[in-house]
Amino acid sequence: MQTVTSLDLKTITSEEPLSVCFVCLGNICRSPTAEGVFQHIVNKNGFSSLVEVDSAGTAAYHAGEPANSKSRMIADQNGVTLNSKARKFEYSDLEYFDLVIAMDKENHRDLLRLDRKGLFRDKIFLLRDFDPMPGDGEVPDPYYGGINGFELVYEIVLRSCESLLDTVRPHLKNNS
Numbered sequence: 608m609q610t611v612t613s614l615d616l617k618t619i620t621s622e623e624p625l626s627v628c629f630v631c632l633g634n635i636c637r638s639p640t641a642e643g644v645f646q647h648i649v650n651k652n653g654f655s656s657l658v659e660v661d662s663a664g665t666a667a668y669h670a671g672e673p674a675n676s677k678s679r680m681i682a683d684q685n686g687v688t689l690n691s692k693a694r695k696f697e698y699s700d701l702e703y704f705d706l707v708i709a710m711d712k713e714n715h716r717d718l719l720r721l722d723r724k725g726l727f728r729d730k731i732f733l734l735r736d737f738d739p740m741p742g743d744g745e746v747p748d749p750y751y752g753g754i755n756g757f758e759l760v761y762e763i764v765l766r767s768c769e770s771l772l773d774t775v776r777p778h779l780k781n782n783s
């Protein structure tokens with residue numbers, strides 16, 4: 608059961624393109640996959656001028672690095688190119704983005720902690736809040752495991768991002 612509906616997206620008010628930032632720990636596996644997959648789906652639906660997509664990590668361990676080679680390989684096999692360079696998520700990102708979407712509950716907690724005055728709570732979600740099959744609510748960290756974990760991440764991210772676009776579609780400025 609999908610838990611977020613378009614009515615829950617109260618923070619989407621500006622006339623600018625809808626801005627979405629996906630967040631994981633290192634910004635080299637899960638959130639770059641979500642960024643690339645969501646951008647691909649947005650483009651395929653003709654919404655590229657209406658949606659801005661980015662990703663970042665709660666930690667800076669891998670800042671400046673491209674996405675993990677296994678993440679890139681699986682995305683490539685599915686016609687999706689991952690172009691991101693890892694960067695740390697900053698307070699200014701909470702101010703800037705309309706939606707900030709965490710991959711797991713620890714990332715989600717770290718984002719809520721960064722939002723020390725509680726100003727941005729309504730724009731912080733878990734990606735699997737949008738998943739029609741949300742499981743335990745998390746996109747599992749594949750970093751220390753084998754290729755199967757990366758394949759599972761891709762599958763979860765694809766399904767969740769398709770549903771995310773359906774959810775935000777009524778909020779796009781020109782959704783004809």
Ligand code: 4NP
Nearest residue numbers: 631632633634635636637750
């Ligand atoms: P990500 O995966 O959060 O999906 O990018 C990880 C990348 C690096 C580390 C952990 C998770 N690390 O511990 O360096």
